[in-house]
Amino acid sequence: MxxxxxxxxxxxxxxxxxxxxxxxxxxxxxxxxxxxxxxxxxxxxxxxxxxxxxxxxxxxxxxxxxxxxxxxxxxxxxxxxxxxxxxxxxxxxxxxxxxxxxxxxxxxxxxxxxxxxxxxxxxxxxxxxxxxxxxxxxxxxxxxxxxxxxxxxxxxxxxxxxxxxxxxxxxxxxxxxxxxxxxxxxxxxxxxxxxxxxxxxxxxxxxFYTLYDMAILGITSHSKVPIRLATMAGFALSALSLLVAIAYLIYKLVSWEQFSVGIAPVVIGFFFFASVQLFFIGILGEYIAAIHTQVLKRPxxxxxxxxxxxxxxx
Structure with a gap:
């Protein structure tokens, strides 16, 4: 049998x-x-x-x-x-x-x-x-x-x-x-x-925690997309920031007396880029945590x- x-x-x-x-x-x-x-x-x-x-x-x-x-x-x-x-x-x-x-x-x-x-x-x-x-x-x-x-x-x-x-x-x-x-x-x-x-x-x-744990485990164990997305987003946002900086510089040189930047764009830009950085640092941390678990080799x-x-x- x-x-x-x-x-x-x-x-x-x-x-x-x-x-x-x-x-x-x-x-x-x-x-x-x-x-x-x-x-x-x-x-x-x-x-x-x-x-x-x-x-x-x-x-x-x-x-x-x-x-x-x-x-x-x-x-x-x-x-x-x-x-x-x-x-x-x-x-x-x-x-x-x-x-x-x-x-x-x-x-x-x-x-x-x-x-x-x-x-x-x-x-x-x-x-x-x-x-x-x-x-x-x-x-x-x-x-x-x-x-x-x-x-x-x-x-x-x-x-x-x-x-x-x-x-x-x-x-x-x-x-x-x-x-x-x-x-x-x-x-x-x-x-x-x-x-x-x-x-x-x-x-x-x-x-919520157990479901989140399962979801993150599945992503970090079987996909490199999030970590590569972080890299690509970093390049894209860096290029965008450079273009915006050049545009502001040209605008300031052309309209030196009339153009005033103000504090609002600075604050908005600061919080936006800070949140993006924290998000992708979190993704990086999840991958590091997964590696850490594998290295420990606990029963x-x-x-x-x-x-x-x-x-x-x-």
Whole structure:
């Protein structure tokens, strides 16, 4: 029997882990030709999430648990869990039930057709119109400026062949932009569309900072356009400033007595160029921060404990 690994990251999801486990188990009961393991990785939840998963794992040895020493974030923690999976294929999904386990049979069917990557894409969702617009705008923007073609409306939910997981392991990226890595690897992929439902239990752990962090990580990891735009804008604004200075000089020489510059153009020009400089210094800082993270080479997570992992797994 082929072993399929299902990996779900969680943080304070006490209201969802039982239902998630039951729905995943139900899908594999309909797939008798496959065995599976379900790996939860918990980012140091402060509610009863860990206790609930341990109770599930006590009754079902296919359920495994990794508990982190602290919250290592929604980027590093799921990637670490993927690298611990033993399956011939690995399915990654969130634990908030907004990525439906009912797509698992279709993922496996497309994998059996020869696709090493099967991506769950969400062309539409039950989110607010404003949030949907923001997401589409971001995906469209990063898709245009990226060095590699990213999968539109793809957030990481999908199935990955063992070969893909081993390539990611070799990359050894301490802060990976996962959907960018998948595009960078370059395997032909299948897309399975779905409508993302609203969260029915608990509250979202995403906020402005986490969304901004993900966006900046995607841009700095897979595009040189912003930093080159800064260079080109610097040349363009320097040329414009020189032309304006020459024009003012000529105007002053021609109309020496009548021409008076005044303070307003000086103040406006000062604040304009100061804001432009600060903006591009910020872009430069983001790239330097990304390099700094790569150079540190810290582990993805530090584990506190494991449940139901055999010595061979560890």
């Amino acid at each position: 082929k072993l399929i690994s299902v990996v779900t990251g969680c943080f304070n999801e006490e209201d969802n882990v039982d239902a998630l486990y039951a729905r995943i188990r139900e899908q594999f009961e309909r797939l008798p030709a496959y065995d599976y393991e379900h790996i939860f990785i918990d980012n140091a939840s402060t509610d009863s999430t860990v206790a609930r998963i341990k109770a599930i794992a006590a009754d079902d040895k296919r359920v495994k648990l990794i508990v982190n020493t602290r919250n290592f974030g929604h980027i590093r923690s799921p990637t670490h869990a993927l690298l611990q999976a033993r399956g011939e294929a690995v399915i990654a999904m969130a634990s908030d039930l907004q990525e439906p386990p009912e797509l698992i049979p279709e993922f496996i069917a497309r994998w059996e057709q020869g696709y090493r990557v099967v991506a769950g894409v969400k062309p539409s969702s039950a989110h607010t119109t404003a949030m949907t617009f923001v997401r589409r705008f971001f995906y469209a923007t990063i898709g245009r400026i990226s060095d590699t073609r990213l999968i539109p409306n793809f957030t990481g939910f999908g199935l990955y062949d063992r070969e893909v997981i081993e390539i990611i392991r070799q990359m050894d990226d301490p802060y990976p932009y996962f959907r960018g890595l998948i595009a960078d690897i370059g395997f032909a992929h299948a897309e399975v569309p779905f409508v993302q439902p609203r969260r029915s239990r608990g509250i979202s752990k995403n906020n 993805l997570v530090v584990e506190k404990e494991r449940v139901n992992f055999s010595p061979v797994d560890e």
